[in-house]
Amino acid sequence: MDALARARAHTDELFRLVRAEALYERPIPERHRMIFYIGHLEAFDWNLIGRYALDRPAFHASFDHLFAFGIDPPPGQLPQDKPSDWPRLEEVETYNRKVREEIDWLIGTVPEQLRQVAVEHRLMHAETFAYILHQLDYDKKIEPRMKSEVFPGGSNGPAEMVPVPAGAARMGRTPEEGFGWDNEFPSTSMEVPEFTIGRRKVTNGEYLEFVRQGADAPFFWVERGGKWFYKGMWREVPLPLECPVYVTHDEADAYARWRGMRLPTEAEWHRAAGQTPASENVDFRGWDPVSAYEEGPGIRQLTGNGWEWTSTVFAPFPGFKPFPFYRNYSEPFFDGGHYVLKGGSPRTAACLLRGSFRNWFRPAYPYIYATFRLVQS
Ligand SMILES: [Fe+2]
Numbered sequence: 001m002d003a004l005a006r007a008r009a010h011t012d013e014l015f016r017l018v019r020a021e022a023l024y025e026r027p028i029p030e031r032h033r034m035i036f037y038i039g040h041l042e043a044f045d046w047n048l049i050g051r052y053a054l055d056r057p058a059f060h061a062s063f064d065h066l067f068a069f070g071i072d073p074p075p076g077q078l079p080q081d082k083p084s085d086w087p088r089l090e091e092v093e094t095y096n097r098k099v100r101e102e103i104d105w106l107i108g109t110v111p112e113q114l115r116q117v118a119v120e121h122r123l124m125h126a127e128t129f130a131y132i133l134h135q136l137d138y139d140k141k142i143e144p145r146m147k148s149e150v151f152p153g154g155s156n157g158p159a160e161m162v163p164v165p166a167g168a169a170r171m172g173r174t175p176e177e178g179f180g181w182d183n184e185f186p187s188t189s190m191e192v193p194e195f196t197i198g199r200r201k202v203t204n205g206e207y208l209e210f211v212r213q214g215a216d217a218p219f220f221w222v223e224r225g226g227k228w229f230y231k232g233m234w235r236e237v238p239l240p241l242e243c244p245v246y247v248t249h250d251e252a253d254a255y256a257r258w259r260g261m262r263l264p265t266e267a268e269w270h271r272a273a274g275q276t277p278a279s280e281n282v283d284f285r286g287w288d289p290v291s292a293y294e295e296g297p298g299i300r301q302l303t304g305n306g307w308e309w310t311s312t313v314f315a316p317f318p319g320f321k322p323f324p325f326y327r328n329y330s331e332p333f334f335d336g337g338h339y340v341l342k343g344g345s346p347r348t349a350a351c352l353l354r355g356s357f358r359n360w361f362r363p364a365y366p367y368i369y370a371t372f373r374l375v376q377s
Pocket residue numbers: 040044069070121125
């Protein structure tokens with residue numbers, strides 16, 4: 001099976017985890033109803049490959065448009081559409097089947113770069129759809145049977161700070177290094193003074209001390225009968241103190257200040273990366289975080305087991321050019337209102353774990369699988 005077929009199989013399976021009667025719900029107020037994503041993945045491929053690259057005639061122009069783009073509304077401007085504004089599932093499925101037939105027929109004739117865009121776009125949505133599904137009521141989703149994975153774990157202990165010497169951080173990539181999105185180009189370099197960085201991510205247990213001092217509890221926590229629970233993908237569990245805490249950028253930043261430290265910059269993340277193996281909790285193997293504690297030398301889990309917030313505002317590298325076929329991928333988000341995240345989560349596809357990949361979100365957006373670690377200069 002080729003990469004696109006594998007990615008399709010994955011997203012098809014993901015959509016089947018939603019009970020049919022819940023597909024028109026909107027578990028996250030700032031995002032579209034779930035039915036949108038079922039149409040969006042095919043509409044994106046069709047608009048990119050059929051329409052843009054090959055100029056084929058539209059066979060369902062209103063769906064091409066309706067399902068073209070997701071949304072990222074500024075705070076206070078939530079979408080107001082109703083379930084009845086969206087087409088029936090059968091109509092979307094008919095459109096999707098036709099798109100796949102056409103794409104399979106045409107894909108051999110489009111440049112490799114556009115094929116990669118289609119695959120990675122779909123796999124990114126496999127993660128964003130997972131975090132939307134996370135917010136759907138438990139009785140409206142169907143837990144898949146998965147063989148349980150064993151991950152290295154450990155017990156509690158202080159987070160050691162690891163020194164990183166001064167030097168150049170190389171960010172982004174060159175075309176010779178392979179496919180990347182527009183914001184990964186051109187490759188750039190920046191001198192970074194020495195600093196120390198947490199050997200591991202900040203855990204629920206550590207963040208709990210902050211909450212006991214009066215900070216608000218993170219979005220993924222719930223208090224029941226005086227005890228804290230983590231709202232996992234399939235059930236609530238007693239707060240796993242050894243696992244990384246999922247927080248917003250604002251919460252991560254506040255915690256770091258409380259500890260007399262700060263978040264790493266994007267360049268510092270790059271200086272620290274490369275010394276460390278990725279966490280095994282990546283590429284859809286698990287649904288929730290595993291322990292932040294690992295045996296072994298160096299800085300652990302900079303990649304995997306949760307994205308890591310940086311203090312860097314998402315901005316282009318010098319010489320940035322948007323992809324002409326997808327101008328809205330990065331450029332609209334260079335608005336000073338989004339922060340860079342690095343690494344990857346349990347629900348990040350293997351191909352997106354490359355060091356140059358950049359993720360970004362608004363600083364108070366609480367739904368994503370985002371963790372952090374501390375830095376001191
Ligand atoms: Fe998309």
